[in-house]
Structures are given as structure tokens and as C-alpha cells.
Amino acid sequence: MSEHAQSNKVDVRPQWWDSMFAPSSCLVLITTCDDEGRVNAAAFGTCTRVCHDPVHIAFTVGLGKDTANNVLANGQFVVNVVPFEADMLDRTLVCGLPFRPTNDELAAAGLSALPSRVVRPPRILECRSHFECSVAWTHPWLNRLMVCGKVEAVSADADCIDTQGHVVWDRLKPAHYCGARYGNKFVPVYEKPTPAHWRYEGTDDDFIEGQDWQTAFYPELKK
Ligand SMILES: Cc1cc2nc3c(=O)[nH]c(=O)nc-3n(C[C@H](O)[C@H](O)[C@H](O)COP(=O)(O)O)c2cc1C
Numbered sequence: 001m002s003e004h005a006q007s008n009k010v011d012v013r014p015q016w017w018d019s020m021f022a023p024s025s026c027l028v029l030i031t032t033c034d035d036e037g038r039v040n041a042a043a044f045g046t047c048t049r050v051c052h053d054p055v056h057i058a059f060t061v062g063l064g065k066d067t068a069n070n071v072l073a074n075g076q077f078v079v080n081v082v083p084f085e086a087d088m089l090d091r092t093l094v095c096g097l098p099f100r101p102t103n104d105e106l107a108a109a110g111l112s113a114l115p116s117r118v119v120r121p122p123r124i125l126e127c128r129s130h131f132e133c134s135v136a137w138t139h140p141w142l143n144r145l146m147v148c149g150k151v152e153a154v155s156a157d158a159d160c161i162d163t164q165g166h167v168v169w170d171r172l173k174p175a176h177y178c179g180a181r182y183g184n185k186f187v188p189v190y191e192k193p194t195p196a197h198w199r200y201e202g203t204d205d206d207f208i209e210g211q212d213w214q215t216a217f218y219p220e221l222k223k
Pocket of ligand 1 (some may be wrong): 041042043044045046048059060061062064065066067068093094095096097098099118178182183184
């Protein structure tokens with residue numbers, strides 16, 4: 001765009017910056033365990049896949065929260081993806097309430113613990129996909145703890161994956177979290193992702209030596 005191009009941009013007021021970044025991430029419930037094996041569940045709107053291979057998932061949590069304490073003490077967590085269904089969204093909000101450490105959020109929200117495949121914290125039965133993680137690293141900053149976990153096992157409801165291993169979107173129905181801290185606004189993902197078309201008008205000389213636009217992310221297509 002030339003420097004004289006017209007635009008209809010307006011500056012966003014600082015108090016709106018947080019909610020303007022929407023959707024912020026996948027809505028999830030994260031389960032952890034304390035030293036006695038007591039299960040904790042909490043709602044998260046900051047959870048994102050941050051590495052493709054091996055798959056890693058990251059989120060941030062307030063320092064001093066049970067989730068932060070349990071992750072630091074025991075190095076494991078399970079990310080349970082919440083389906084966009086009114087009942088599950090309501091239950092998720094219950095898991096976002098500031099319960100005492102000894103209170104059982106799953107019981108309070110009417111959710112059920114299901115033993116995980118490889119880690120100690122359980123899966124949540126009513127969620128449809130589950131990512132069991134071991135902590136790769138944590139980083140405290142401001143009043144938060146950034147947590148990055150290596151995915152060790154993934155499971156899902158059988159009808160949420162087709163025979164090719166692809167997601168059945170209108171069964172999994174993941175929800176995106178929208179809005180500022182910590183609201184109750186979500187958007188659904190029902191639709192099959194829409195493919196965009198790889199297209200580039202320039203030449204292969206524009207790219208790093210040995211790379212071209214057709215096969216940049218699909219080296220198996222290289223002749
Ligand atoms: C929709 C929603 C999203 C939330 N996202 C986060 C988040 O990303 N990080 C965070 O620290 N707290 C988040 N919270 C708040 C926590 O769920 C809440 O502080 C909870 O009490 C923490 O529980 P814990 O002390 O058992 O870990 C969210 C709450 C809701 C309702």
C-alpha cells in the first residue's frame with residue numbers, strides 16, 4: 001500500500017486493547033494435581049499451540065493460582081478443549097471462580113474426572129479433546145506465570161475424528177474466548193476451515209536459497 005493510501009483506521013483506547021484482541025485463544029479447562037493428588041480445574045482463555053513438532057501448548061496463569069502452584073510443583077497438566085454448547089460454557093465459568101485450593105471445581109461444576117493416558121491430572125469427560133502435557137518450561141513475569149508444555153498424549157471422542165484422522169468440526173465444536181479479563185463471551189468453530197490459495201506473483205529468487213513458494217511448507221512436493 002502506498003504511503004498516500006486512504007484508510008479508515010482509528011486508534012484504539014488503551015482500556016479496550018485487551019478485548020480488541022479477539023478471539024484470544026481456544027477456550028479450555030486445565031486440570032492439574034497438588035502434592036496430595038487433589039485435582040484442580042480452571043478455565044483458561046490464553047491457551048495456544050506454540051510448536052508444531054513436537055507439539056507444545058502454552059498458557060499464562062496468575063502467580064499464586066492453584067494451577068500455577070501445581071504446575072510448578074508437579075510438572076504436569078491436561079488441556080481439555082471445551083465444546084461450544086451453552087451448558088458446557090456455563091460449567092466452564094464455574095471453574096473460573098476463585099475456589100479455595102481444597103475445593104473440587106469439577107464437582108462444583110458438575111463435571112467428571114476421567115483418568116488420563118499418561119499423566120496424573122485427569123481428563124474431563126465432558127470435554128471432547130484432551131492434551132496431556134509435561135511442563136517444558138515456565139517463565140514468571142509481571143504477576144503471571146507463562147507455562148509451556150510438551151504434549152505427551154492426545155485423545156478425543158471417537159465421533160470427533162474421521163477415519164483419516166481429521167477433525168469433525170461440527171462435533172468437536174471448539175470455542176474461542178473473546179473479550180477482556182475474564183468475561184463470558186465466546187464464539188464457536190463449527191465450520192470446516194476454509195482453505196486459502198497459495199499464490200505468489202514473484203520469482204523463486206525472492207526466497208531463501210533452496211526455498212520456493214510452492215513447496216515452502218510441503219518439502220515432500222519438491223521435485
Ligand atoms: C473464560 C475464562 C477464561 C479465563 N482465562 C484465564 C487465563 O487465561 N489465565 C488465568 O490466569 N486465569 C484465567 N481465568 C480465571 C481463572 O479460571 C480463575 O482465576 C481460577 O480461579 C483459577 O483457578 P485456580 O486457582 O484453581 O488455578 C479465566 C476465567 C474464565 C471464566
